[in-house]
Amino acid sequence: MSSDINELYRRVIYRNNTLTDLLTTSRSTPGELVMCQEVQEAVETLLDNGIRGQPMRDGHNKVYKSFSDVIEGKEGRFRETMLGKRVDYSGRSVIVVGPSLSLHRCGLPREIAIELFQTFVIRGLIRLASNIGVAKSKIREKEPGEYFRRLCGDILYC
Known part of the structure; x- marks a missing residue:
């Protein structure tokens, strides 16, 4: 069983191939104009089924889902699978x-700044600390030493 989009694509390809055959075998005829309109209608149905009145249906009288049907609404491709996902580096704060x-x-809140620039800070701290664990604990200190302020001067202004 193929998807609705595949069926609608198959229809566009069939009509386009028919038009190509018509154009190669005959001189300008009214049939070409009709076939051009049918290709256009197939493309419009693929993009938005029902745009020309009655939507196209399958053998079981079920309406085919076009591109616009697949991407629109709450269960559409964008809202269902792409939007609302958690991301690693985002934050919310008040601008003052x-x-x-x-x-x-x-100026950034300390927690947000540390999270955003943690990799840069850790790289610099590793030069000053014995390992990554010690470097991370130095970042989390409420009162970091002077070396931390020098290291993070341009990155973290907390």
Whole structure:
């Protein structure tokens, strides 16, 4: 059993091949114009079934699902599978004026800044710490040492 989209594609291909045969075997005839319209109708049905009135149905009187039917709505391709997924690096915060910040600086909450730039900070801390575990614990310290401030000066402005 094939999908509705495959059936609609098959219809477009069949009509296009018929039109190609018509164009190669005869001179300009009214049949070509009719076949061009049928190809156009098949493409429109593929994109949006029912755009020309009655939707196309299969042998069991079930309406074929076109591209627009597949992607629209709550169960559509975008909302069902692509939107609303969790991502690694996103956050929500409130934008406020920072009197100690210059115009080209952006202040971030410490937790968000550490999460966003953790790989850069860890790479620098590994040079100063004995291993990754020690480096991560240094990041999590509430009062990091001066070396941490020097290392993260341009990355983390907390």
